[in-house]
Amino acid sequence: MGDEYFPLYGNGGYDVRHYLLKVSYDPATDRLAGVATISARASQNLSRFNLDFVGLTVRSIKVNGRSASWSRTDHELTVTPKHGLKKGRRFTVVVRYDGVPITQEIVLGPGFTIEAGFIHTDDGAIVAGQPEVAASWFPVNDHPIDKASYTFVVTAPADLEVVANGRLLSRKRHGAKRTWLWHAPEPMASYLATVNIGQFDTHRYRTPDGLWMYDALDPDLFTEPVDPDDPASATYGGIAEGSLARQGEILDFLEERFSRYPFSTGGGIVDDYDNLLFALETQTRPVYSKFFFTSPPSGDSVVVHELAHQWFGDSVALAEWKHIWLNEGFAQYSEWMWSEEEGLGTAQELFDAFYNGIPAANPFWSVVIGDPGPQLLFDNAVYIRGAMAVHQLRLAVGDRDFFRILRAWTTRKAGGNGTIPQFMRLAERVSGEQLDELFRVWLFTAGRPALGGAAAAARSTAAARSSSGVELERLRR
Ligand code: TRP
Ligand code: ZN
Numbered sequence: 001m002g003d004e005y006f007p008l009y010g011n012g013g014y015d016v017r018h019y020l021l022k023v024s025y026d027p028a029t030d031r032l033a034g035v036a037t038i039s040a041r042a043s044q045n046l047s048r049f050n051l052d053f054v055g056l057t058v059r060s061i062k063v064n065g066r067s068a069s070w071s072r073t074d075h076e077l078t079v080t081p082k083h084g085l086k087k088g089r090r091f092t093v094v095v096r097y098d099g100v101p102i103t104q105e106i107v108l109g110p111g112f113t114i115e116a117g118f119i120h121t122d123d124g125a126i127v128a129g130q131p132e133v134a135a136s137w138f139p140v141n142d143h144p145i146d147k148a149s150y151t152f153v154v155t156a157p158a159d160l161e162v163v164a165n166g167r168l169l170s171r172k173r174h175g176a177k178r179t180w181l182w183h184a185p186e187p188m189a190s191y192l193a194t195v196n197i198g199q200f201d202t203h204r205y206r207t208p209d210g211l212w213m214y215d216a217l218d219p220d221l222f223t224e225p226v227d228p229d230d231p232a233s234a235t236y237g238g239i240a241e242g243s244l245a246r247q248g249e250i251l252d253f254l255e256e257r258f259s260r261y262p263f264s265t266g267g268g269i270v271d272d273y274d275n276l277l278f279a280l281e282t283q284t285r286p287v288y289s290k291f292f293f294t295s296p297p298s299g300d301s302v303v304v305h306e307l308a309h310q311w312f313g314d315s316v317a318l319a320e321w322k323h324i325w326l327n328e329g330f331a332q333y334s335e336w337m338w339s340e341e342e343g344l345g346t347a348q349e350l351f352d353a354f355y356n357g358i359p360a361a362n363p364f365w366s367v368v369i370g371d372p373g374p375q376l377l378f379d380n381a382v383y384i385r386g387a388m389a390v391h392q393l394r395l396a397v398g399d400r401d402f403f404r405i406l407r408a409w410t411t412r413k414a415g416g417n418g419t420i421p422q423f424m425r426l427a428e429r430v431s432g433e434q435l436d437e438l439f440r441v442w443l444f445t446a447g448r449p450a451l452g453g454a455a456a457a458a459r460s461t462a463a464a465r466s467s468s469g470v471e472l473e474r475l476r477r
Pocket of ligand 1: 106116128129130131278279280281305306328331378
């Protein structure tokens with residue numbers, strides 16, 4: 001695919017439309033057996049093609065119903081069909097495989113790694129991680145640029161629940177096992193696919209707006225006080241339940257600022273696993289570490305963050321990983337807007353606290369937010385300075401144009417992919433401002449920016465333009 005940060009991720013030559021993933025998982029042995037049916041279209045003539053696939057054993061591969069040969073390296077599965085595939089033609093690949101999925105160690109920052117990907121828990125499994133985790137449990141074109149719809153057919157012990165993305169279409173018991181059918185119809189980046197297996201209290205309901213929600217909370221969370229020294233303190237489960245109960249309200253809040261919620265279902269998943277140390281915006285149904293739910297404001301805030309990602313990251317996914325600001329800057333800034341709404345500190349106060357509180361010499365200021373490099377992809381600065389950059393944009397163009405930019409971006413790009421330069425162009429078009437300097441300073445320069453410069457300059461041209469009627473003219477277009 002040619003991602004600058006991760007050259008091996010994804011493959012060219014074809015475009016996947018749908019993954020049908022039939023997997024059975026046995027928590028007692030950690031073994032997974034799968035049949036992946038991949039429906040794709042050739043974008044060029046192909047005598048062979050690559051999938052990303054890591055670990056696990058391939059048992060057989062068929063292309064359009066005929067046995068194909070294959071070879072493997074660490075990361076790449078090269079498939080050679082019996083007959084070449086013609087440009088423009090649809091084709092189907094069926095891969096049978098099994099084994100124990102490996103769990104990834106993901107580097108979040110220097111000296112800070114966490115468990116991610118296919119995580120084996122005490123009673124089941126959690127699948128969540130980024131940038132690249134899907135290849136550890138199914139053969140995939142593993143890059144967000146190749147979105148597809150997904151159907152999950154998951155078999156697990158009958159006493160466990162299975163929660164994936166999208167809508168639950170059926171579940172059927174057969175003997176000691178149960179098979180669950182989940183369908184996620186909207187185009188989805190591969191790293192956003194999740195399957196969670198374990199003991200869960202599940203709750204299916206509709207928000208007042210009519211959106212189908214499916215929440216899953218590990219019952220163990222309700223026996224664990226957040227303060228281990230005070231058995232009477234609130235439990236992780238109680239706090240998580242409270243924050244998930246606000247999802248409808250939070251979605252309304254985000255819809256007012258962005259655009260309509262882009263998917264047909266929602267919800268959240270909270271497992272009790274101690275080594276799950278992050279949240280992830282898995283499409284329609286984020287996965288949350290219990291450790292966010294130590295107080296209601298902290299829990300609400302992470303739910304705001306992951307739900308904001310449903311627009312910024314999921315519906316509008318990255319075209320390349322270097323555009324990470326489009327995900328984390330906006331998800332973080334949504335937390336700041338929510339904080340303001342809740343009376344817990346305004347976006348400006350949060351901006352000021354970080355700006356004034358972090359000395360200019362701190363490495364925080366040396367990260368280039370618009371191109372942080374693969375090592376610093378999820379550095380704290382990408383989040384906080386990312387949100388600061390969003391705030392500066394808002395100050396520069398004013399609230400009216402700022403929210404028009406967010407609406408235009410999330411509607412025009414819905415279901416697709418975006419880049420920072422595309423966002424910059426849209427922001428300029430919608431606001432009628434020249435924003436080069438603002439983005440150069442806040443996204444593409446290391447070092448603590450001087451305040452007042454770029455934003456103030458854009459603000460004064462904004463005032464001049466709107467008084468001349470140019471802005472209104474643009475609005476009508
Ligand atoms: N994107 C996630 C969030 O903002 C957090 C995250 C960053 C993450 N890097 C990760 C999650 C790696 C899993 C693995 O909510
Ligand atoms: Zn995030």
